[in-house]
Amino acid sequence: MNTPLSHANSRVKEARKLSRRSVRTERRLFLADGPKAVEGALSVPDCVVEVFATVRAADEHAQLLADAPQVWLVEDRAMESLSDSVTPAGVVAVCRFLDVPLSDVLARSPRLLTVCADVRDPGNAGTVIRTSDAAGAAAVVLAGHSVDPYNPKTVRATVGSLFHLPVVIATDPGEVVSELRSAGLRVLAADGGGERDLFEVDLTPPTAWLLGNEAWGLPDELAGLADERVAIPIHGRAESLNLATAAAVCLYASARAHR
Amino acid sequence: MNTPLSHANSRVKEARKLSRRSVRTERRLFLADGPKAVEGALSVPDCVVEVFATVRAADEHAQLLADAPQVWLVEDRAMESLSDSVTPAGVVAVCRFLDVPLSDVLARSPRLLTVCADVRDPGNAGTVIRTSDAAGAAAVVLAGHSVDPYNPKTVRATVGSLFHLPVVIATDPGEVVSELRSAGLRVLAADGGGERDLFEVDLTPPTAWLLGNEAWGLPDELAGLADERVAIPIHGRAESLNLATAAAVCLYASARAHR
Numbered sequence: 001m002n003t004p005l006s007h008a009n010s011r012v013k014e015a016r017k018l019s020r021r022s023v024r025t026e027r028r029l030f031l032a033d034g035p036k037a038v039e040g041a042l043s044v045p046d047c048v049v050e051v052f053a054t055v056r057a058a059d060e061h062a063q064l065l066a067d068a069p070q071v072w073l074v075e076d077r078a079m080e081s082l083s084d085s086v087t088p089a090g091v092v093a094v095c096r097f098l099d100v101p102l103s104d105v106l107a108r109s110p111r112l113l114t115v116c117a118d119v120r121d122p123g124n125a126g127t128v129i130r131t132s133d134a135a136g137a138a139a140v141v142l143a144g145h146s147v148d149p150y151n152p153k154t155v156r157a158t159v160g161s162l163f164h165l166p167v168v169i170a171t172d173p174g175e176v177v178s179e180l181r182s183a184g185l186r187v188l189a190a191d192g193g194g195e196r197d198l199f200e201v202d203l204t205p206p207t208a209w210l211l212g213n214e215a216w217g218l219p220d221e222l223a224g225l226a227d228e229r230v231a232i233p234i235h236g237r238a239e240s241l242n243l244a245t246a247a248a249v250c251l252y253a254s255a256r257a258h259r
Numbered sequence: 260m261n262t263p264l265s266h267a268n269s270r271v272k273e274a275r276k277l278s279r280r281s282v283r284t285e286r287r288l289f290l291a292d293g294p295k296a297v298e299g300a301l302s303v304p305d306c307v308v309e310v311f312a313t314v315r316a317a318d319e320h321a322q323l324l325a326d327a328p329q330v331w332l333v334e335d336r337a338m339e340s341l342s343d344s345v346t347p348a349g350v351v352a353v354c355r356f357l358d359v360p361l362s363d364v365l366a367r368s369p370r371l372l373t374v375c376a377d378v379r380d381p382g383n384a385g386t387v388i389r390t391s392d393a394a395g396a397a398a399v400v401l402a403g404h405s406v407d408p409y410n411p412k413t414v415r416a417t418v419g420s421l422f423h424l425p426v427v428i429a430t431d432p433g434e435v436v437s438e439l440r441s442a443g444l445r446v447l448a449a450d451g452g453g454e455r456d457l458f459e460v461d462l463t464p465p466t467a468w469l470l471g472n473e474a475w476g477l478p479d480e481l482a483g484l485a486d487e488r489v490a491i492p493i494h495g496r497a498e499s500l501n502l503a504t505a506a507a508v509c510l511y512a513s514a515r516a517h518r
Contacts, residue, residue, distance in 0.1 A: 244504055
């Protein structure tokens, strides 16, 4: 093992730059922070480039790190500069981007997909990815001006699911909807103002759930491209559900129908 | 209208102290921040004691504030000191506590209840209250070492639902479970390790969902007091759902069965 690198070490400095979206996009690299995320990343072939670990964490997670292609010991201050966590767990992996083209996902005849249009909050996007994984979705499409899935807060909120299921990044949500429909998927817009009640819709066909922005929902124009606009019934006096809980209710309604 | 009060004004200073849980608990008062929350608070008889507003917000929300018992104009800096929001919306109400005894809730023969044991994150607790409202639950019980429902972050995350449905604060979650069972409710522990599958359980009887801490779930001892331990099926490779999404899936499964 190397002498622990300081925060001024050039390798550490290069990795630290990955906290910026522009640098991530240019290099197609991102940071996975904490043992759970590093474990997830290591489970994906060729995903991890290198791992930084404090002396203490390298000792504690020796078994995990045995699978890493390259481990660099770093000083605590260097770890603090790499982690966006208030209390860094001591291991951070530099990972290759994982997103795939939509055509790859469609080639596998998915029965359940999630499409986020303009989802902006990193935690929400991560929770939607985690929930999609749990409900058995084949992939998550982040379309339009959605948050970067490689944002450290998103990676953390996926709790490993970013490494379990494919993510697609797409610029035009309308194009995504037409590609999905052409591929035979039923596209359902989750829309509080939708005319169909979630529990009255036949959810047995292969389905893609289209979710909008957390504040303003789906633009009419986009929702209008879906096969149906479906509302989760609100039984009390709440005006709506938040994005991640709405996604969970819709995805699990589909998962249940698919059993 | 008064001359806008400064942040050093004694009335503003007293209200500001309500950012501390100990002061809230002693005075049984809390702050509702932003026009949505203030609107919710004003819809509850005798809830609002007074409202603080910037000159601009008082003008913008004149119709809303017409219903307030007392409105104090404040300077921007005073508003910043009262709001925990990064960009204060300009209206904050001092409200009376709203929690009720469990016996009040049980007297109304509820068909659906949520019980949180040791839920610690303010945003999660607020989202669970909002989701419970949407799913038609009659109340939310915050038991054990759960977060204070009057925490500003919790109030915000409820998006008004704190003012829609009763909240019960209880010290002993085990006692809550036995009171609920005595009252004829079926208590279901939402438990990733549960032996029953959510979609195979009969959810038609009146049900209370028991939810545990976001990190460690329900202690065995407490889950063992429930009628059943019920797991949400995980179809993909996610280890679990987060607390609020799990609550949404369970509560909506009940809401659907109750239709």
